[in-house]
Amino acid sequence: MDCGGSIGKVNYLVNPKAEDIVELLASGIVNDSILVFFAFCRVRYDGRAKSELEPGDRIIIIKPDGSFLVHKNTKREPVNWQPPGSVVSWEVHDGKLVLKSVRKKPREILQVELIKVYHACSFQCEDYEELSLTGSEAEMAELIFENPSLIEDGFKPLFKEKQINHGIIDILGKDKSGRWVVIELKRRRADLQAVSQLKRYVECLKYEYGEGNIRGILVAPSLTSGAKKLLEEENLEFRELKPPKKERLKENKQTTLDFYGYANNLNNLSSFQIHRSDRKIKN
Amino acid sequence: MDCGGSIGKVNYLVNPKAEDIVELLASGIVNDSILVFFAFCRVRYDGRAKSELEPGDRIIIIKPDGSFLVHKNTKREPVNWQPPGSVVSWEVHDGKLVLKSVRKKPREILQVELIKVYHACSFQCEDYEELSLTGSEAEMAELIFENPSLIEDGFKPLFKEKQINHGIIDILGKDKSGRWVVIELKRRRADLQAVSQLKRYVECLKYEYGEGNIRGILVAPSLTSGAKKLLEEENLEFRELKPPKKERLKENKQTTLDFYGYANNLNNLSSFQIHRSDRKIKN
DNA sequence: CATTTTATCTCGACA
């Protein structure tokens, strides 16, 4: 091994041997650290499907809840993974370390053969904050309950997330002439599936209350062309409504510089953007 | 800064100051490295929705394709992210570094305020291999074309992925008495949505060919109860079929030891599993 | 490019 360190929350190893990695792994697991490996490795998965990934450089992340991620140098998604609750273990075969993560139900196995580890870290990651999100369908529903005329004059919303035979109706209410109104909310452009869903709910209520007394309204910021067609064929209606958001992040204007511009101005500026080189990345 | 190193594919910094991070960031971006930060940070997002995450320890990953991930110590999913194609930049405000990633369409902004960086890495990640996956719906379709009796005696598959008015039919064929058969494939347990989809296709074909001449069959390893009910109500059929996989990974038996057992036997064994401590992780 | 469909989806909610 070239070197290593253990200052504060992060322990790390540079070009470690199998036994060094095992030590980091073992102590990292017992004190609930996140483990991160930068490694040349082969990956095999078998479970709901089955996959094989030949050797290449990847980043491997093992979280204390059992989540196991293998990331390539592209994409938001891990190329292979295991969800929370999986159990990690390892084996050493003539100096080569193989990480294993097993999920019980459904039975799934992920194996990472570490051919060369460039860098390994364990991170005592303390985080007590939860994400707070706004702009959801629930908030669209709130908005409509507070302001029913967004649907139409005289509309009265009565139920939120009303369970029926074949699903859950977002909003069920009555119009001014007393007919039932089924409202399906979509926070973004509504597609065929959204219309299918609304149709299913309307049919279900027609069966209960009789053909002529049920209206269906799809509420979304916009419609796909296919959705519009099907909606009209089925005599369903559409209301345009965007999901509400509290306030926008202000976005500061900032300078964009190439690398040389940046290097020459490092001490003078406090804001940058550097462009990636143009070489194609294929993986 | 405490120290750093640049041996081979990974450069790293320990407890770096803003200007050191900026240097790593800048050079990492121009040579298409993956950047990884272990940091105490605050995260803000605004775009299709809007979110805020108060300060805590997280791992930040920036890939050369623009993918930007912020991971907490739990879950398979990043708590915040930006997809490939996003553009990263940064600002320095009195010694504090703020990472920014902007997506053009739809317009979305992610900001990470780095309050304290414990460890920073840039990784020259070379990977020329693609994942090879087996066990998909396409393979179910192949299987049925090779072996139509899996559906029923005398079934003749005619079209694969046949485009119709409101979607694409997985398999369209005829039964031995010459009636059209619409087949919808699901590689896992089929739900209400799957039945809705099949129903939509069958209705579309009934409209073309007449009421009595169309059958619909849902092919999947199993059905949800709701799906079964709707399927029966609609006079649609079900065939059990699991997606095919080539062969299973063999799974070696291995010893399970607690940490002390492991520590005492490090030199004698080549296979381990250590249990995480039982303290609850809430985030 | 926009649209549609799939996914080892993941995740949360609820029976």
Place this chain on the structure above:
DNA sequence: TGTCGAGGTAAAATG
């Protein structure tokens, strides 16, 4: 625990 539906879904297939 299983079932069901939503998602800042992401990513692939398709027109």
